[in-house]
Each structure stands twice: as C-alpha cells, then as structure tokens.
Amino acid sequence: MKIGIIGTGMVGASIGSKLIELGHEVKMGSRTANNEKAVKWHSVGGANASQGTFADAAAFGEIIFNCTKGDGALDALKAAGEKNLNGKILVDVSNPLDFSKGMPPSLYPALSNTNSLGEEIQKIFPGAKVVKALNTMNCLLMVNPAMVSGSHDLFMCGNDEAAKAKVTEIVKSFGWTSIIDLGDITAARATEGILPIWVRLMMKYQSPNFNFKIVK
Amino acid sequence: MKIGIIGTGMVGASIGSKLIELGHEVKMGSRTANNEKAVKWHSVGGANASQGTFADAAAFGEIIFNCTKGDGALDALKAAGEKNLNGKILVDVSNPLDFSKGMPPSLYPALSNTNSLGEEIQKIFPGAKVVKALNTMNCLLMVNPAMVSGSHDLFMCGNDEAAKAKVTEIVKSFGWTSIIDLGDITAARATEGILPIWVRLMMKYQSPNFNFKIVK
Numbered sequence: 001m002k003i004g005i006i007g008t009g010m011v012g013a014s015i016g017s018k019l020i021e022l023g024h025e026v027k028m029g030s031r032t033a034n035n036e037k038a039v040k041w042h043s044v045g046g047a048n049a050s051q052g053t054f055a056d057a058a059a060f061g062e063i064i065f066n067c068t069k070g071d072g073a074l075d076a077l078k079a080a081g082e083k084n085l086n087g088k089i090l091v092d093v094s095n096p097l098d099f100s101k102g103m104p105p106s107l108y109p110a111l112s113n114t115n116s117l118g119e120e121i122q123k124i125f126p127g128a129k130v131v132k133a134l135n136t137m138n139c140l141l142m143v144n145p146a147m148v149s150g151s152h153d154l155f156m157c158g159n160d161e162a163a164k165a166k167v168t169e170i171v172k173s174f175g176w177t178s179i180i181d182l183g184d185i186t187a188a189r190a191t192e193g194i195l196p197i198w199v200r201l202m203m204k205y206q207s208p209n210f211n212f213k214i215v216k
Numbered sequence: 217m218k219i220g221i222i223g224t225g226m227v228g229a230s231i232g233s234k235l236i237e238l239g240h241e242v243k244m245g246s247r248t249a250n251n252e253k254a255v256k257w258h259s260v261g262g263a264n265a266s267q268g269t270f271a272d273a274a275a276f277g278e279i280i281f282n283c284t285k286g287d288g289a290l291d292a293l294k295a296a297g298e299k300n301l302n303g304k305i306l307v308d309v310s311n312p313l314d315f316s317k318g319m320p321p322s323l324y325p326a327l328s329n330t331n332s333l334g335e336e337i338q339k340i341f342p343g344a345k346v347v348k349a350l351n352t353m354n355c356l357l358m359v360n361p362a363m364v365s366g367s368h369d370l371f372m373c374g375n376d377e378a379a380k381a382k383v384t385e386i387v388k389s390f391g392w393t394s395i396i397d398l399g400d401i402t403a404a405r406a407t408e409g410i411l412p413i414w415v416r417l418m419m420k421y422q423s424p425n426f427n428f429k430i431v432k
Contacts, residue, residue, distance in 0.1 A: 190413035
C-alpha cells in the first residue's frame with residue numbers, strides 16, 4: 001500500500017520505518033522537499049522509501065499519517081493540501097501539547113475540553129476520514145507494543161467505520177491486539193486529554209516505556 | 217479516627233460507610249443540618265455515624281473528605297470554613313466536570329490545562345493539606361478495589377508528603393495495593409484530565425466497573 005507520512009520527527013520516522021518493514025511504499029513529507037531528516041530516512045529506507053514536500057507525501061499516499069507536533073499540525077496539513085487528503089484515511093497521531101508554559105506541557109485551551117485537535121482537523125478537512133490513534137504512547141511503542149509486557153490498550157476514534165477498520169488492520173500488523181474504539185472523532189478530546197497524565201508518568205518513571213490498560 | 221465528609225451524594229455515602237465499617241467516627245456534612253440523605257445515612261450508620269452542616273463535619277474531622285460534585289466544591293468548602301480546615305488533611309475526590317453542554321461532560325476551562333480543582337482548593341485554603349485521590353473511578357470501586365479483577369491503580373498527588381502517607385494508609389485499609397504518587401498538587405491537572413476518557417469508557421461499557429492500570 002502507498003502511505004504518506006506528514007512530519008519527519010521521531011514519530012514519523014518510527015511509523016514510516018515500520019510500514020517499510022511491513023512491505024508498504026512510504027513517502028515522508030516535510031516543509032521543504034530536501035529536509036535533512038527525510039533525505040536521511042530515504043537513504044536508509046530502501047527502494048520503498050521516498051521523500052518530498054507535505055503535498056508530495058499526501059498526494060502519494062492512499063492513507064496519510066499526521067505525525068507532526070500538535071502546534072504545527074494544522075499548518076502542515078494545510079500545506080499538504082485539501083485535494084490531496086479528500087476521500088483518504090488520515091490517521092492523526094498528534095497531540096495539542098503547549099510547551100510554552102514549561103514542563104509538563106498543558107493542552108491548548110482552544111483544542112481541549114469541548115474541542116480537540118482531531119476534531120479540528122476533521123472540521124478543516126471534511127473530505128478526509130480522520131482516525132485518531134496511536135497518540136497516547138511513545139513512538140517506539142506505537143510500532144512495537146511488545147516493548148511493554150502483557151496486554152495493554154490502543155485507543156481509537158473517528159467518524160468513519162470503514163476507515164477505523166482499515167487502521168485497525170494496520171495497527172494489528174504493528175502487533176497491537178487490544179484496540180478500544182471510543183466512538184466518533186469527538187472522543188479525541190478524551191484520548192488527547194490523557195497526555196497530561198502520560199507526561200507526568202513519563203517524568204516519574206524517567207522512561208516512556210509504559211502504557212495504559214483498562215482493567216474490568 | 218474522626219473523619220468529616222463534605223457532601224451527601226453517592227461518593228460521600230460510599231466513603232463514609234466504608235470508614236464506619238473500618239471503625240472510624242464519621243460526620244457527614246451537607247448544606248443544611250437536616251439533609252434527608254445525611255439523616256438517613258446517620259440512621260443506618262450506627263453510633264459512629266453522625267451528620268450536620270458542612271462546617272459541623274469539617275470541625276469534627278481530623279481528616280476531611282471533599283465528596284461534593286465539582287461545580288459545588290468551592291462553595292461547599294467555603295461553607296465548611298477555612299478555620300475548620302486549617303492544618304488538616306483534605307482529601308479531594310471531586311472533579312471539575314461541566315455537564316451544562318450535555319454528555320459526555322467536559323472540564324471547566326478555568327479548572328483545566330494550567331489549573332485544576334485540586335490546585336484551586338489548595339490555593340483558596342493554603343492551611344489545608346490537600347491530597348487529590350480516588351477521583352478517577354466509580355464510588356463503589358473507591359472503597360472496594362476487588363470489584364475489578366487483578367491489579368489496577370489509584371493516582372494520588374499533593375504537596376504534603378506526610379498527608380499523602382496518611383491517605384495512603386487509609387486507602388490501603390480500603391483494599392488498595394497499587395497507589396501511584398504523581399507528585400505535588402499540580403498533578404491534579406493530570407488525574408482530573410482523565411475523567412473525559414473515563415466517562416467515554418463508562419458509556420461504551422455501559423458500566424462503571426473498570427479502572428486504569430499502568431503497564432510497564
């Protein structure tokens with residue numbers, strides 16, 4: 001499958017590399033066509049890895065992963081272009097974390113409580129099928145759930161059932177077995193809302209190698 | 217030990233009844249001295265159960281539990297009286313949930329992101345030793361962790377180490393074995409912040425009988 005990755009940070013590189021390993025063709029997009037990290041990623045990723053602008057990556061992908069930092073997500077997706085996202089699954093991995101007030105970060109007020117970054121993306125790109133997933137864990141764990149022992153959970157939400165089913169298939173190929181569908185995209189408020197406790201736990205444990213599990 | 221409970225709802229009744237069962241003396245406080253629920257609770261609680269106003273309960277307790285709904289917490293504690301809270305452990309079980317915009321509730325903007333209800337209470341009552349705990353689960357589970365199978369977690373935070381140690385002792389007497397101390401009272405932002413996902417999960421499972429576990 002052809003997959004576009006928006007963002008060249010650790011999240012984009014982790015997901016992109018895993019998708020390459022699984023046999024997909026991946027184009028990593030960045031603000032400029034010759035982003036150093038994307039070029040390096042391309043050079044080690046083999047024939048199925050390529051890089052270009054945000055718009056190149058979005059045009060290339062049948063499915064798009066938004067792996068930007070939360071504060072740059074909307075601008076990056078606008079640069080990717082609505083016409084390149086229309087009708088496609090857009091997996092939103094980003095979080096609206098505001099680091100401007102120091103550590104630990106808070107959520108941007110306009111993108112929390114009665115809104116969320118996932119919803120905002122869905123509103124701005126109504127033709128995209130936004131699926132919020134993978135945003136509640138470290139990027140290495142995203143693509144290797146066995147890093148943390150036993151069963152633990154991946155939260156997902158979105159308005160389009162077929163899109164969620166497709167993303168479920170992809171994350172299962174990453175090794176995920178417990179996927180909790182929280183409903184429509186408004187549930188992004190809930191999954192983005194656990195980032196503050198995730199950061200506190202990461203600071204406490206001095207490690208990002210943990211995850212949430214819902215015990216019944 | 218003498219314990220005051222602020223609030224006569226299900227949370228206050230659950231915690232109050234458990235404390236009575238464990239041999240403590242408990243006074244449940246309400247807005248008026250003859251609150252129907254508190255009188256009923258008194259009548260079934262035996263010799264160690266009593267009831268009165270918020271101020272009566274706070275004056276009585278060596279430790280106070282704030283079991284009010286979030287939107288009434290500050291008013292109830294102001295009615296309880298600063299002088300009745302000074303120097304005492306104040307266990308804050310409440311959450312700043314705003315139901316005015318329908319279900320699921322959101323958090324009040326002024327009490328989220330860079331603030332929290334736990335912090336606001338600590339600011340208004342600087343002489344109290346506020347410990348945020350038990351606010352991330354159903355009230356029956358608070359006092360009976362075995363309702364949910366296996367190990368699962370209770371989050372705690374507060375500025376006073378000795379106060380947290382005392383509250384840890386109390387929740388251990390409720391049956392809790394895994395208590396995660398997240399640090400000072402600013403971590404209330406993090407534990408209150410998981411209420412939105414808690415509510416979504418409760419709606420999904422049509423049951424409040426679940427809890428969070430951090431898996432490493």
